[in-house]
Amino acid sequence: MSSGEPPRVALKVDVDTHDGLRAGVPVIRERLGAYGIRASFFVVCGPDTMGRRLGRLLRPRFVLKLIRTRAPAVYGWRTLLSGTLLPARPIAAAFPELLRALVREGHEVAVHGHDHARWQDRLPALDAATVVAEVARARRLPRGARRGPARLRAPGWRCTAASLGAVDDAGFAYRSDTRGTAPYRPAIRGHAFRVPELPTTLPTLDETYGVLGRDPALLADDLVARLRPGALNVHTIHAELEGGPHADVLDAFLSRTVERVRFVRLCDEADALDVGALPICEVRDGTLPGRPLPVAVQQPPDAC
Numbered sequence: 001m002s003s004g005e006p007p008r009v010a011l012k013v014d015v016d017t018h019d020g021l022r023a024g025v026p027v028i029r030e031r032l033g034a035y036g037i038r039a040s041f042f043v044v045c046g047p048d049t050m051g052r053r054l055g056r057l058l059r060p061r062f063v064l065k066l067i068r069t070r071a072p073a074v075y076g077w078r079t080l081l082s083g084t085l086l087p088a089r090p091i092a093a094a095f096p097e098l099l100r101a102l103v104r105e106g107h108e109v110a111v112h113g114h115d116h117a118r119w120q121d122r123l124p125a126l127d128a129a130t131v132v133a134e135v136a137r138a139r140r141l142p143r144g145a146r147r148g149p150a151r152l153r154a155p156g157w158r159c160t161a162a163s164l165g166a167v168d169d170a171g172f173a174y175r176s177d178t179r180g181t182a183p184y185r186p187a188i189r190g191h192a193f194r195v196p197e198l199p200t201t202l203p204t205l206d207e208t209y210g211v212l213g214r215d216p217a218l219l220a221d222d223l224v225a226r227l228r229p230g231a232l233n234v235h236t237i238h239a240e241l242e243g244g245p246h247a248d249v250l251d252a253f254l255s256r257t258v259e260r261v262r263f264v265r266l267c268d269e270a271d272a273l274d275v276g277a278l279p280i281c282e283v284r285d286g287t288l289p290g291r292p293l294p295v296a297v298q299q300p301p302d303a304c
Helices: 020-036 050-058 060-069 070-073 096-104 114-127 128-137 161-170 216-225 247-257 268-270
Strands: 008-017 040-043 108-111 184-188 232-238 262-264 280-286 295-298
Touching: 008 020, 008 216, 008 268, 020 096, 020 232, 020 247, 040 096, 050 114, 070 280, 108 268, 114 128, 128 161, 216 247, 262 268
Parallel strands: 008 040, 008 232, 008 262, 040 108, 184 280
Antiparallel strands: 280 295
16 A cells, blocks of 8 residues: 555445354454444345255356355255255344344445345346335345444345346335445446445455465455555455354455554445446446356446
8 A cells, every 4th residue: 555545445234145144243243343333244144044055066166166165064954955955044133233233333234135046046037016016025124233224235236127126116225236346336238326336445355365365464464455545445255154154265355454444334434425426337238257156246437
């Protein structure tokens, strides 16, 4: 990082599974509390259907990622079979007091969809009415677990014209559905949508682990080197990884940055936006290093 205005860093904590909320979030909460940092937690509001993703075993790139990231050790077989051989367990509804405690401590709690596996794997094939229903169900956080208007982070960085339109109509304050560089208003095939997008700007641990290496210091140093002074840097972490066997990577990153960056919540960044002045950028599916499935990627403004 060069001198000048320090980077602003928003930590997005994705909570995809029952055990991620039960066991991973308390670990991350304790680490953040030790440094006095507030973050944005995005929680799946429906069932834990992680087991349905095993159909991806037919895709070689997905199998390689499972091996590289040691997924069975990270998630455990109870989660990996959830919703298939074992019953799907609720996520947000199972631990309402934990979510309320996060809010009381100043963290943002927002929604990460209703059925993560269904959205991530099937969104392009879902009809408009089904997408609208999924978005509506995604708003159902437990009472007291949200302050202010609803905010959304789409599962798997997947979005379509139908999903972007449904989010507009549902009255969300902002979305964080894509990978990109800076806040913008999304467009698909020239049609611009209203709700602003705050994209993830940094690679996730499951994209770099085993590619750059496995040493926590090395992985944290790589993230620090990518931070842009004076800009909003959005880093997505996962309750199941950084709140599980890779908590040391989060510790290494926080210890290197707590005195050098300004940690922010996404809701505060969204509140400060001049939405009318945001660029309109096309959203297209693309591939990223270390990620086996396509994700929605922000294009330069002149690509609209």
